[in-house]
Every structure is written in C-alpha cells, then in structure tokens.
Amino acid sequence: MLLKIDALLDYAFPAPADVLLQVEAAAMPDQRLEAQSLVIESDHPIRAVAGEEGIGQRTWARAERRLVARYAATVRIERTPVQLEALPPTPVAALPAGAIPYLLPSRYCEADRFDHFVRTRFPGLAGGALATALAAWVEANVAYDGSVVNGGGALATFAERRGVCRDHAHLLVALARAGEIPARCVSAYAPGVDPPDFHAVAELWLDGAWRLVDATGMGNADDLARVAVGRDATDIAFMTVFGSARMMAQHVSVARIG
Structure with a gap:
C-alpha cells in the first residue's frame, strides 16, 4: 500500500510561543518513507527531537504572530493483516x-x-x-x-x-x-x-x-x-502550544496511490 500525505497547519499567535509539532510519519520496519518534506515558515531555528518510545520525531519551533507548517510524504505500508x-x-x-x-x-x-x-x-x-x-x-x-x-x-x-x-x-x-x-x-x-x-x-x-x-x-x-x-x-498531539494560538487554516489529505 502506497500513501500520499499532505498536511497544512496555519496558526496565528497573539504573543510569541514555543510550539511542539508531531506531524511526520515515522520510519519503521512496516512503513517505509519513500519521500518526505516538512517546511516551517519561521524566523527562528527549528529543532528535531526523538518521539516517545523512539518512534518518529517531534519538532520544536518558535512562533511569532504566525506559524505555517507544510508536510508532504509518500509512505509505503508493508504490514500484513492479522486475525x-x-x-x-x-x-x-x-x-x-x-x-x-x-x-x-x-x-x-x-x-x-x-x-x-x-x-x-x-x-x-x-x-x-x-x-x-x-x-x-x-x-x-x-x-x-x-x-x-x-x-x-x-x-x-x-x-x-x-x-x-x-x-x-x-x-x-x-x-x-x-x-x-x-x-x-x-x-x-x-x-x-x-x-x-x-x-x-x-x-x-x-x-x-x-x-x-x-x-x-x-x-x-x-x-x-x-x-x-x-x-x-x-x-501524541500533532501540535502542543506553550501559550495560545488561533487556527487560521488546517488541512490533511491522505490518498492511496498504489
């Protein structure tokens, strides 16, 4: 099974805040990342840290006024159904x-x-x-x-x-x-x-x-x-805000392509 994933997060911030994102598909034996891109519009550096149980990763970002994150991936699922x-x-x-x-x-x-x-x-x-x-x-x-x-x-x-x-x-x-x-x-x-x-x-x-x-x-x-x-x-929250934020737009698309 091949999945095409696209996600957009667009949030406004009344005051500067740290944001912890978990939106990237994890690389694991039963799911292979064939392509992946995470683009975060920010004037500050971003930092990746390991996810819980070493599965996937989280990304720290600093938001001022607006934070826009775009994620795209192609993931091959190689998982046999079990009864x-x-x-x-x-x-x-x-x-x-x-x-x-x-x-x-x-x-x-x-x-x-x-x-x-x-x-x-x-x-x-x-x-x-x-x-x-x-x-x-x-x-x-x-x-x-x-x-x-x-x-x-x-x-x-x-x-x-x-x-x-x-x-x-x-x-x-x-x-x-x-x-x-x-x-x-x-x-x-x-x-x-x-x-x-x-x-x-x-x-x-x-x-x-x-x-x-x-x-x-x-x-x-x-x-x-x-x-x-x-x-x-x-x-497992996709976004944790250490402050307050208002959603401007959010979109997730997942499609089978093969």
Missing part, C-alpha cells in the same frame, strides 16, 4: 519491560475504572478474542461525532457514547488495559477518514507484537501510517 481473535493472551508477568507501562491507568485512559465492566461484560475472553470483542463494542456503542471532544477521557466517552477518533482510541485503550492487554494510543495518517484530519487509533500488545486497531472502523491496520505513540493524547 486478532486468533492471537493468544500473554500473562502479565511474562510481558516485556516496555509493554508494562501500557497496562497502567493514565490521564485520559482511566483503566482502573473499567475492571468490573470488562470482567462482567466479556467473561471468559482474553488476548486476541477479548481485543476483538472490545474493539467491536466501542465501534458499535460509541457514535463518531466530530462536534464533540470529551476532554475528560475514556470515562467521559463511556458515559456520553459519542466522540471523535481520540475518544474512541482512549476508550479502547482503557478497556484493553482493564482486560490485562497492554495498549497505547497512536496518532496516524489514514485514507478514508471522514472528515479528513489527523487520526488517532489504538495499538494493543498481542502475541509478542503491537497490533494496530481503529475503533472508529474508518481505518484498516494495513493502511495506517503511524506518526507517534504514547500513553494517551497527551503524548
């Missing part, structure tokens, strides 16, 4: 060190609040079978509503039963952690997202590897290009 329901569970005591933090509650993924729900609603399920059931439950029971962002995290989404992609990802991650499956949030580019935008999905540790799952049902694991990973939206 999640067939993957066996991994006992928590046997997990690798890097997966253990993703079992724990975080700011927007209050996994400890879902233990009873997961145990009683999905009795007897574990591993890939539980992951498949949880993803299906979120997709069926949480409406995609672009007008709503539940800032309270997974618990708020569970109560509201609607939200945007990050809300779906937060809820699936929290439910998976409650079911003893390490789970993390992933920012990604995906074709077919409606409306087109930066996308958020989940990644679950199953049978010795991280497996991408889109609880909105809009993206498929074999055509997602990861940008960043982390505990929740705090770690």
Whole structure:
C-alpha cells in the first residue's frame, strides 16, 4: 500500500510561543518513507527531537504572530493483516519491560475504572478474542461525532457514547488495559477518514507484537501510517502550544496511490 500525505497547519499567535509539532510519519520496519518534506515558515531555528518510545520525531519551533507548517510524504505500508481473535493472551508477568507501562491507568485512559465492566461484560475472553470483542463494542456503542471532544477521557466517552477518533482510541485503550492487554494510543495518517484530519487509533500488545486497531472502523491496520505513540493524547498531539494560538487554516489529505 502506497500513501500520499499532505498536511497544512496555519496558526496565528497573539504573543510569541514555543510550539511542539508531531506531524511526520515515522520510519519503521512496516512503513517505509519513500519521500518526505516538512517546511516551517519561521524566523527562528527549528529543532528535531526523538518521539516517545523512539518512534518518529517531534519538532520544536518558535512562533511569532504566525506559524505555517507544510508536510508532504509518500509512505509505503508493508504490514500484513492479522486475525486478532486468533492471537493468544500473554500473562502479565511474562510481558516485556516496555509493554508494562501500557497496562497502567493514565490521564485520559482511566483503566482502573473499567475492571468490573470488562470482567462482567466479556467473561471468559482474553488476548486476541477479548481485543476483538472490545474493539467491536466501542465501534458499535460509541457514535463518531466530530462536534464533540470529551476532554475528560475514556470515562467521559463511556458515559456520553459519542466522540471523535481520540475518544474512541482512549476508550479502547482503557478497556484493553482493564482486560490485562497492554495498549497505547497512536496518532496516524489514514485514507478514508471522514472528515479528513489527523487520526488517532489504538495499538494493543498481542502475541509478542503491537497490533494496530481503529475503533472508529474508518481505518484498516494495513493502511495506517503511524506518526507517534504514547500513553494517551497527551503524548501524541500533532501540535502542543506553550501559550495560545488561533487556527487560521488546517488541512490533511491522505490518498492511496498504489
């Protein structure tokens, strides 16, 4: 699968501010960058730093009055689809060190609040079978509503039963952690997202590897290009402003070209 990605960020700033961007697709074994360009209009130097878990990179920029960033890339996805329901569970005591933090509650993924729900609603399920059931439950029971962002995290989404992609990802991650499956949030580019935008999905540790799952049902694991990973939206935001900003224009386009 070959994806063509174009993104534009245009923001106005009432006062100078530092800005942390995470918009570049990550170079990884299952996604190869064939071309990539990030152009930031700024009078100040920019600086790249490694992303969470060493995946992708963040870029520091200094904004005065206006910041315009243009990103373009061609990414080849080389990821074989996997039948999640067939993957066996991994006992928590046997997990690798890097997966253990993703079992724990975080700011927007209050996994400890879902233990009873997961145990009683999905009795007897574990591993890939539980992951498949949880993803299906979120997709069926949480409406995609672009007008709503539940800032309270997974618990708020569970109560509201609607939200945007990050809300779906937060809820699936929290439910998976409650079911003893390490789970993390992933920012990604995906074709077919409606409306087109930066996308958020989940990644679950199953049978010795991280497996991408889109609880909105809009993206498929074999055509997602990861940008960043982390505990929740705090770690994967496409732009973090240390100050205030006003959006002038924002555009994301992702197309399959081969």
